Amino acid sequence: MTNEELKVSVSALYPAITFDETGEFLNAISSVAEFRSVMKTLRHNKELEFDFLFCLTCIDWKTHLMMVYHLMSKTHKHVLVLKVKLDDTKDPQIESVADIWKTAIFHEREVFDLFGVNFKNHPDMRRILLDESWDGFPLRKNYVDENMISI
Amino acid sequence: MAETEKMIFPAQLHQTADGGIVVSKLDDIINWARSNSLWPLVFGTSCCAIEMMSAADAKYDWSRFGFEVARATPRQADLIIVAGTIVMKMAPVLKRLYDQMPDPKYVIAMGACTISGGPFFYNTYSVVKGVDHVIPVDVYIPGCPPRPEALLHAMITLQEKIKNETYFGPSKTIEK
Numbered sequence: 001m002t003n004e005e006l007k008v009s010v011s012a013l014y015p016a017i018t019f020d021e022t023g024e025f026l027n028a029i030s031s032v033a034e035f036r037s038v039m040k041t042l043r044h045n046k047e048l049e050f051d052f053l054f055c056l057t058c059i060d061w062k063t064h065l066m067m068v069y070h071l072m073s074k075t076h077k078h079v080l081v082l083k084v085k086l087d088d089t090k091d092p093q094i095e096s097v098a099d100i101w102k103t104a105i106f107h108e109r110e111v112f113d114l115f116g117v118n119f120k121n122h123p124d125m126r127r128i129l130l131d132e133s134w135d136g137f138p139l140r141k142n143y144v145d146e147n148m149i150s151i
Numbered sequence: 152m153a154e155t156e157k158m159i160f161p162a163q164l165h166q167t168a169d170g171g172i173v174v175s176k177l178d179d180i181i182n183w184a185r186s187n188s189l190w191p192l193v194f195g196t197s198c199c200a201i202e203m204m205s206a207a208d209a210k211y212d213w214s215r216f217g218f219e220v221a222r223a224t225p226r227q228a229d230l231i232i233v234a235g236t237i238v239m240k241m242a243p244v245l246k247r248l249y250d251q252m253p254d255p256k257y258v259i260a261m262g263a264c265t266i267s268g269g270p271f272f273y274n275t276y277s278v279v280k281g282v283d284h285v286i287p288v289d290v291y292i293p294g295c296p297p298r299p300e301a302l303l304h305a306m307i308t309l310q311e312k313i314k315n316e317t318y319f320g321p322s323k324t325i326e327k
Contacts, residue, residue, distance in 0.1 A: 130277075131240055138276040145276045 001047075001078045009047060010080070014038055025070070025081045035084050036095040042071060042080070043100050049073050050080060053097070056107035058115045060141045065092050065117065086117065096122040114139040178317050185229075186313040187217040189257070189306070192228035194248065196235030199262040199296040203234045206299035218306060225251040230309070231286075232302070236264035236272055237279045249286045257313070259305050260288045263295045270295055 001009070003026040007019055010028055017038070020027040030038045042050045055070035065086040072079045086092040096119040098104040108119045109128035116137035119125060127134065136143050161183050162175035195203055206213050213219065222228040225248045237245055249256070260282050263269050268280035279285060289312060292305040 129240075143276070147280065148276065149274050 001076055006078060006080060013041055025079045027081045027083055029083045032084055032086065032094060039097050039100055049075050051075065053101035053103055056104055056111065058111045058117055060115065060139065062141050065089060065115065067094055092117045093120060095120050098122050116140065181318060182314045182316060186310040189218055189230045190220045190222050190228050191218055191230045191232050192225055192248065193221050193223050194231055196237060196241060199234035202296045202299055203232055203261065203302060206302045211299040211303060213303060213306065216306060226253065228252050230257045230259065232259045232261055233265045233282045234261045236269055237282050237285065238277045239279060242279050242285050246285050257289045257309055258286055259290045259292065259309060261292050261302060262297055263293065266291050266293065
């Protein structure tokens with residue numbers, strides 16, 4: 001499916017989703033409330049069938065956090081990037097997609113480790129790279145490390 | 152010590168009718184033996200380790216200087232070459248390895264990462280800014296990564312340091 005066709009199919013299913021085509025891929029921006037249902041549809045809809053989650057990450061924009069999911073369909077050879085805005089930077093929460101794509105188990109642990117996003121219904125929500133006793137989330141913009149040299 | 156004197160046995164031979172008597176100092180004999188048989192620990196955390204392996208292979212061949220018996224356990228090693236970035240998570244492990252080595256023990260800090268945290272990662276939450284925050288260092292080798300020749304040079308420098316150590320007499324200062 002081309003980006004244009006993807007856009008039409010996704011909009012038909014979820015009219016609330018907005019699109020942004022500035023990057024390499026087609027970006028779809030979803031709301032937190034709809035997110036879980038959108039992801040399930042993207043995975044299981046026969047026309048879309050995004051069977052491969054090849055990147056799961058987060059961006060700290062200071063005012064909010066943005067979850068980014070790179071999805072690919074090996075059957076249809078198309079790519080979609082789904083983004084979700086998290087407004088609560090104190091205690092960011094989102095539904096886990098670990099039951100839809102198993103790879104998300106590790107990726108979500110990494111995002112939790114470095115950004116502090118809590119994934120609801122994740123089977124094993126704990127740090128993955130850093131020490132269990134680590135204080136704070138190092139990739140957050142407000143992270144303070146007195147050992148770091150500021151210029 | 153002159154270049155040629157370095158490798159020879161540190162003693163004088165006094166000829167007698169049916170052979171000879173060797174006269175030397177215990178310190179010199181012990182240090183000669185120790186410095187020419189330094190067993191390094193197999194320890195490498197990143198790209199410097201590749202250069203370290205290269206120094207061990209046939210082309211650079213560190214066994215020429217007595218380093219070939221690389222040990223996979225700290226309990227049998229004299230020397231730890233810290234070859235690569237040490238992160239906060241690795242630091243306690245490195246400390247434990249060092250503590251497990253029997254005395255006398257030596258440390259070579261190989262490359263920019265172990266000296267100061269590295270050219271790329273020095274200002275990162277995860278990297279230790281110099282391995283000397285964790286364990287004492289005898290020889291530093293700059294470079295990113297240092298060439299095998301540089302590592303050999305550092306090891307020979309360490310041998311010189313060992314040759315100037317003392318068990319029985321007052322400590323000698325390193326010449327030059």
